[in-house]
Amino acid sequence: MKQLVTLNINGEQHEIAISPDATLLTVLREDLGLLGTKRGCDTSACGSCTIHIDDKAVYACVVYAMSAQGSEITTIEGLGENGKLDPLQDAFIEAGAVQCGYCTCGMIMSAKQLLNEEPDPDEEQIRHAIAGNLCRCTGYTKIVDAIKMAADSGQKGQSS
């Protein structure tokens, strides 16, 4: 028996009928066509599904969509404004941090929380912030570079 749920995603309200045990991951992908959040495993360990609930990075695959009512959900599609990319997205491109790209959106969402809370992180803080995100292509080096680059550009933006 499907249940009605209203979800606030990237600032928009969506009212949909879903299975009571549907996760946010399946709802985003299958009901709402938001394909940027990805499935890479089945046991909340790979991070490809990372999104924000109330600005906090979480695994969409373990959040029951029903639980997410009343929260502000942000996916990769919600980053950037007025056609401009988020500084993290720019940095990932510039630093060469994107290879197959499957982990990329999850990485960016994890990094986004870090930079929101710690605008000038050191390398260890960056690596810990993405410890819940697996990547098989990059060895993480340029992902760390990209996050530092985005942090630095944020710092410059602040002081100018």
Add this chain to the structure above:
Amino acid sequence: MALPELKEFCMPATPDEVASLLEKYGDAALFVAGGTFVHGLEARGFLPGVEALIDLRKLGLDKIEKGRKGVTVGASVKFAALEGLPDLDAPAYGALHDALSYPPAQIMNLATIGGCIAASCPFYDVPAAFLALDGVVTVQGKNSSRELSIGDVYAGLFENSLEADEYISSLFLPKQDSGTSSAYIKLETNANDLALVGVAARITMGRKNKISDARIVLGGGLNDTHKRSAAAEAVLNGQQASDTLFQQAADAIDADISPISDHRCSAEYRGAIGKVYVRRTLQQALQRLD
């Protein structure tokens, strides 16, 4: 990956609503908090017959209240919110500080205090610290509530001692005596791993460098639940702190461990690391007081 018999996802707002849901579904109801443990069980096919999921987040159990005697943390409080605990940087809370440094952000933002204790999972880190800090939970039933020490919550691997109509509503961490320090170390293969071995140590240092009120909590695969080592604690209490004493306490845990062997590592290895970690956590706790 679905729960095929699931009929309803519920978010009750009062204990009465919880009670009537439990009335309706009985054993076929399952509480869910952050969801990480429930999904882990679901992924491995351990949840047949669940007809209702009861999400506790609307019950208002998300407060942290500091009082004279200690701090009360609501069961729905997330790990990340504990980083705002006033005493987290104090040596006494070292074990909790250390335990919270391990999980990746996504777990910090989802996992709850109530959930991680009710899971009765020895591979978790944060409950080890709570046990070392003498945490006491309040368990809410249909008509009444009761208190349990964390150790008494555990009935076995993934089994808690709560009745079917009970849920954890809060955790109380008593104020720690001055001169108290603690630490926690975990053995993991990568940074997103459950504890292969986890040890928490708490000591209170008195005059003449003597230890009182020691807690040694053994976790990971050392037993099927988090468990204090009475033998190690007996070695420590009343004695002067030294590396030799710490090694003796470490060796004593053999009486209190029944480690598992699995495809990750053997019981023998776990036991050996358990001892190394008892020594290291004691050393770290002592160092924190400097």
Add this chain to the structure above:
Amino acid sequence: MSAADIIGKSVLRPDAHDKVTGGRGYPVNVRLPGMLHGKILRSPYAHARITGIDTSEAEKLPGVKGILTHKDVPQKRFSPVFFCPTGAKSLVRDLVVLSDRVRYAGQPVAAIAATTEAIAEKALELIDVDYEELPAVFDPEEAMKDGAPQLHEDAPDNVAKNPAFEFGDVEKGFAEADHIFEGVYQTQRVHTCYMEPRVCVVDCDKQGHFTLHSSMQHIFGLREKLAYALDIAESRITVVKPPYIGGGFGGKLDIGYIEILSAILSEKIGRPVRMEQTRYEDFITTARHAIKVYLKTGVKKDGTITARAARSILDTGAHATHGAEVIVVHGLFGVTFPYKCENKKWEGFTVYTNNMIGGGYRGYGCPQGCFAVESQIDEICEELDLDPIEFRKKNSYQKGDPHPFNPAWSLNSYGYEEAMDKGAERIGWSNRKPAGSGEGTRKRGIGIGTQGIWVSGCMGFPDIYEHTGAIVKLNVDGTADLASGTVDLGSGQITMQTQVAAAELGIAPENVRLSYADTDTVPFDAPTHASRATYSSGLAVKAAAADAKRKLLEIAGDIMEASPDDLEVVDGEVRIKGSPDSAMPVGQIVQVAESPFIVDTGEGYEPSSPPQHKGTIIGTSSLAPPENPTPATALFVEVEVDTETGEVKVLRCVYAHDLGKVINPNAAEGQVEGGIQQGIGYALMENLVFDEDTGACLSSDFLDYKMPTAVEMPREIESIFIETNEPSGPFGAKSLSEQCVTVPAAAIGAAVYNAIGVRFKELPITPEKVLRALGKL
């Protein structure tokens, strides 16, 4: 902008913008109207006969549209491996899509298509299968013994393949040796862990034409294999080339059960069928083979190798698939070719067991060989007090030597020694201390691992595809469309192709766009594997671009009244050499060629004098590369061992690699850094583990299968690219991407020895093994 401004520059990846905003192009995103969802029922038993299978209850479930068992599918035996035609002698055709004989735990026994995934999953539980369990064998050497269960009728002693090579006279060589070293080296099964799961959507239309979308490393192989398995003409199948896929690493180099079963279901039902594997299914679908190497080397006291003899036992699991070829590559490149020595002998066995089927994985047999060969050299040097770098130099090939794989080729570019020298300097090799000599409980060590002979593609293997093509079409706005069958796995094929095409054409890389491609519309291309894309696909793209440019200059010559030989393309403009003012934008020339007989002067259209050549400017190529030039690699690592817990941490890596010419430095570094992540996982923690009695996989999710996160990686990874300018390669390039995965285990093993004086001959080197070896357990 000249070629020099494009080749060797860290041009931004054209696909990055799409990927950072969500990534539309993954096959996992494909949805077709009316699509059904498929699921597979898998055997819990490792070895069994299906004596009955009853799907009647499942058929009744509303929403179920089709069910397949072994009774419903062709029983034609095939090999799923993409890179050879299915009938090739190298391959062993021992697989049928659904069988009544189960040979590994997890083998598909039935498939269902239903209107939702949930219904398909529920229906699986309603299928009733009667199994007669058979005795199983899980160890390849046990499987080779008399009395072991026979897994395939035509493989006595369960040996699917038994290649052997011999050069010179090993008896004489060993007789000449001052010392003989023998060792047994065992590597483990690991998974590629591509992050995008295996997934496909197959749509059979009313005329019986199949269209496939799949996360695979080869579109033409997929077509050929499906045609073979279903016994239909290839022309009835179109495989769409995905814009890119989410990782492959060799684990998507064979047709899966999902593609074949989805095709059969789609044809039967008349609707598209989608199947996406769970992570558990992916873990048991493909793995790097476990190989046991018995290695014997004879050396003179000055370190000259006089003879080498080896025997390798490869556990291929239930079916030969890639095991048929990995054993050969392993035997040749992993064990025999490294180091010059006249007297070599090797024998390999690809052995059936009731384990999961192995597959391709970066290095393809070489990592297993490199670990054995390099570890033994390290041991030889310790015993005989020889410097590990000098030893390798003494026995290495030299530039100009005949290539061991094909003596008709020469090593025209060879930077092996330079790689070792440069790497040694950067790691501080001269500061290396004697093994185990550090103080304290945390001990550090430095080690080296090298690979002197590898491939840039598959030239030289007679029945492996090695030709590629491309189509370059010029547009009226001065851009170029590039159509190519080369699948981008994430390793940067798109970027390389745009750079090569742009450099050849004389336009900016951002003006080259990868366009739609499928097996109907582009020339044949071999898979993206064997480190071949830059060398082979690069050559094809360069040739197609050159063809387009030739045609462009012919037309330009008509318009500008000059000989094409006097024209060049610079910065997107055609001009007479030495006369920059004569420039005409490429787009304008295209426009004149394509338009009716008028030209856009910028102020309106005016009649044009018709050039002799009219039409769309398209350049094409379809070619085989001339050779198979070898890269050369040396990796130096520094590790720290916690001797109280056995944990090994990799602190620093210096990776030196002769790749001929760097096309894109940032992308090349990225390949190295990623390869080192895989290499560290292989050396220290990754292991696909199975129940000893039932063969069930115990490590089929990321909770139990551990690979390095950002926290476990060394904080310093330095890449040194040595440019020896390979004459046969596009702009001098040869290959990069596999060796960075091949060498880490050997280098880490050597570093651990240097740290604690204990040698490991088995992977992974886990903390428990270290503690045990230190005598502390």
